[in-house]
Amino acid sequence: MRRLSLLLRFSLLSAVLVTVLGAVLANLLAGQIERRALASAENLGKGIALAQLESFLLVSDLDGMGPVRLMEFDHRLGGNRLEYLGIERVKIFNTDATIVYSDDRATIGDSGAGSDMVRQALAGRVVSKLTYGLDHTGHGARMVEVFVPFRHPGTSGTAAVFEVYLPYAPVADQMRDDTRQLYLALGSGLAILWLALFPIVAEASKSLRRQAAENRRQARFDALTELPNRRSLQESVEHALLGLGDGRLAAFLLIDLDHFKEVNDTLGHDHGDRLLQEVATRLGELMRPTDVLARLGGDEFAVFICDVPDRDIVRRRAQEMHAALNLPVDLSSVSVVVDASIGIAMAPQDGTTMDTLLKHADVAMYAAKKTANRVCEYTPELDPYSHDRLELGGQLHEAIARGELVLHYQPLVSAADGRIRGAEALVRWQHPDRGLLPPADFLPLAERTGAIGPLTDFVIDRAIKDAADWNRRGMDVEIAVNLAGASASDPRIPDRVAAALERHGLAPDKLMLELSEDTVITDPRRVAAVLWRLDELGVRLALDDFGTGMSSLAHLRRLPLHQLKIDRSFVSRLLADTQDAGVVEAIIALAQSLSLETVAEGVEDDVIASALTARGCDQLQGYHFSRPVPGADFERWARENAGGLDGAPATGAVALTGPVRAPAA
Structure with missing residues (x-):
């Protein structure tokens, strides 16, 4: 059933309340009018009785009147005089009641001792009541019966009681006139009050409706971009998934803007907001009628594509x-290019609820940040939150404390002399x-x-300790440690590295810290600040997996780098692919120029x-020389090959089976 509007509810309720209030007030005031009318009648009856009878009544009359005296009273009140005086009937009681x-001879001599009204009048009070009786014409009529006490001069107390009957009709007429005027004034006043309040309430109701509509809109739409928000998206996705036919697919795309924080920090939040609005506009232009585009918050957007073949x-x-x-955006004459990473989750294979699809698209989106085209589809292998991995994650902190982490070392060999x-x-x-x-x-x-x-603290400390031990035992070696993205932007890292170098007595230039291109471009300002502090310590710095990321020459020139590491993907195809060979040669030439x-x-x-040596590469690393091995095995292998390698695996080279190198920390 449709709910009544606030204005209509106010109109009905206020009308009822005003009506009830008017009725209550009218009844109260009508009672006062009636009492005032009866009091007026009492005063009139008292005035008439005293004016007409007080001076004419003798003390002896109270003991009983003879025929003559009765005739004198009749004469005084006879004819039309009662009607003229406005009196219907009249009686006189003595103190015995x-x-x-x-005027009705038949009642003379009757006792009124049983009348409460007579007793009150004898006590000195003027009292009255409404009664029904015969008027002076002999017809039945309503009358006001007034009892007036009479004090005779020279006596104390009430000497007699005059009872006069006044016609009720004039009193009733006056009451009706007064009541009519009361109702008119009261009704008009309440109507004016209601009419005065109505536009105020109407405007308030309109304002509340607008606010309620805005609240409903804000509950479902993003205020900045006017796109549906997470709640609205979830409703649309869940509804669409319920109607997804057999064999049909739906796609959930999670879009995250890369380097948006840098725009916010550099140009301010106003420009960041304008960038988000431009992103919403560009994405909106690509949507079909059945697609749902939403902003999830921050710099994250989502697209739900229903029913794709x-x-x-x-x-x-x-x-x-x-x-x-990926096209430039003009923000106050500043052209900004902000790339995006897109993760894709497919329904029903990757999930049948919005929460599951969002989680899997998020996994794919983070994986997309590490790819060149910045678009990635979800696969279970990408998910770090499988049951086994969750279990491992819970054990990792304890593993560090229990000393379960170990370091393996893979040699770095000079291409020039094999040392x-x-x-x-x-x-x-x-x-x-x-x-x-x-x-x-x-x-x-x-x-x-x-x-x-x-x-990271463990790897840096243990690597520095092992390198310091080897150098003290006569091995002149440098140790390289890979920094993960979070560590590379941690301002506390330089202090921790300095403390470890001092604690184990290793020269700073014997430590090489490596970081990937993606780490650099993820938060370039903070990473650069950390690297410059490390450079001031004398620590050497390398850019790992060079050529796979999106770093620019400008990034390289702003960083205190000492080394570029050519990614294995180019090295492995050096002789089979001319393009890869060209990339390797370009990297070597770039490094030499810098x-x-x-x-x-x-x-x-x-x-x-x-081939690498011929192209001018400085150092070589790979299984051709040795797999990553424990520290003791590396030290033995290094001592056995201290004279240098001739390009082939040295005699006695450790060839332990183990995983191919992956970034350490």
């Missing part, structure tokens, strides 16, 4: 969205039940569970090692 005179269409549309967002320049420290987890786990199995968990800080060393990762054989 006996009627000594009445295959994944290829979703991929193409995601690329279209990415291309639209060992140093080693890269790679963390492993010696799990009591699962065996030796590579970093890919637990580092993402460390970043998401907050364990990356303690883990006075930076180059290290090639993933060197698998002597042919590739020779």
Whole structure:
């Protein structure tokens, strides 16, 4: 049933209340009018009685009147005089309450002792009441019966009681006139009050309706972009999923703006808001009528595409969205390019509820940030929150405390003379039940569970300690440690590194800290601040996996780098793909122009090692020389090959089976 509006409810309720209030007031005032009319009648009856009878009544008359005296009273009140005086009937009682005179002869001598009104009058009070009786014409009529006490001169107390009957009709007429005027005035006043309040309430009702409508809109739409919000999106998605036919697909796309925080910090929140509005506009232009575009908050947007025939269409549309967002945006004469990362989750394969699709799209979106095209579809392998990984995440903090983390080392070999320049420290987890786990199995968990800080501290401290021990034992080696994104922007890292160097007695230039391109471009200002402080300590710095990220020459020139590490993906195809060979040569040339060393990762054989050497690469790293091995094995291998390597694996080189290198921390 439709609910009545506030204005209509006020109108009905106030009308009822005004009516009830008017009726109550009218009754109260009508009673007062009636009492005032009766009091007026009493005064009139008293005046007439005293004026006409007081001077004419003798004390002896109260003992009883003879015929003559009765005739004199009749004569005084006879004829039309009673009617003229406005009196219908008249009686006189003595102190015994006996009627000594009445215009009705039959009642003379009757006693009124039983009358309460007579007794009150004898006590000195003027009293009255409404009664019904015969008027002077003999017809029945309503009358006002007034009892007036009479004090005779020279006597004390009441000497007699005059009872006069006044016609009620004039009193009733006066009451009706007064009541009519009362009702008119009261009704008019209340009507005016109601009419005065009505527009006020009407305006308040309109304002409340507008506010309620705005509240409902804000509950479902984002105020800045006017797009549906998370709540509205969830309703649309859940409804669409219920109607998804067999064999049909739906896609949930999560879009996150890269470097939006940098725009906010540099240009201010007003420009950030304008950027978000422009993003909403560009995405909106790509939507179909059945698509749902929403802003989830911050710099995150979501697109729900219902009823798509295959994944290829979703991929193409995601690329279209990415291309639209990758165009420059003019913000107060400042042209800004903000890239976006897009994660895709498909229903029903990846989830049948909004929460599940959002979670999986979020996983894919974070994976997209590490790819070149910034678009990624969800797969279970990407999810760090599987049951096993959640269990590992809960055990990771304790593993650090129990000393279950160990470091393996992979040598860094000089391309010029084959001598060992140093080693890269790679963390492993010696799990009591699962065996030796590579970093890919637990580092993402460390970043998401907050364990990356303690883990990084452990790797840096242990690597510096091992390097210091080797150098004290005559091995002139450099140690390289990889910094994860969160650690690279942590302003406390320089102090911790300085403390570890001092604690173990390692020269700062023997420590090389590596970080990826993605780490640099994720938060360039904070990362640069940390790197410059490390440079002031004398620590050397390397850019890892160079060529796979999106860093620019401007980034390189602003950072105190000493080394570029060529990603294994280019090294492995150096001789098979001319484009990859061109990339490797360009990186080496770029490094030389910037006075930076180059290290090639993933060197698998002597042919590739020779080709890299010929192209001017400074250092080589890969299985061709040694897999990552425990510290003691690395030290033995390094001593056995102290004279240098000739390009092939040295005699006695450790060839332990183990996982291919992955970033350590």
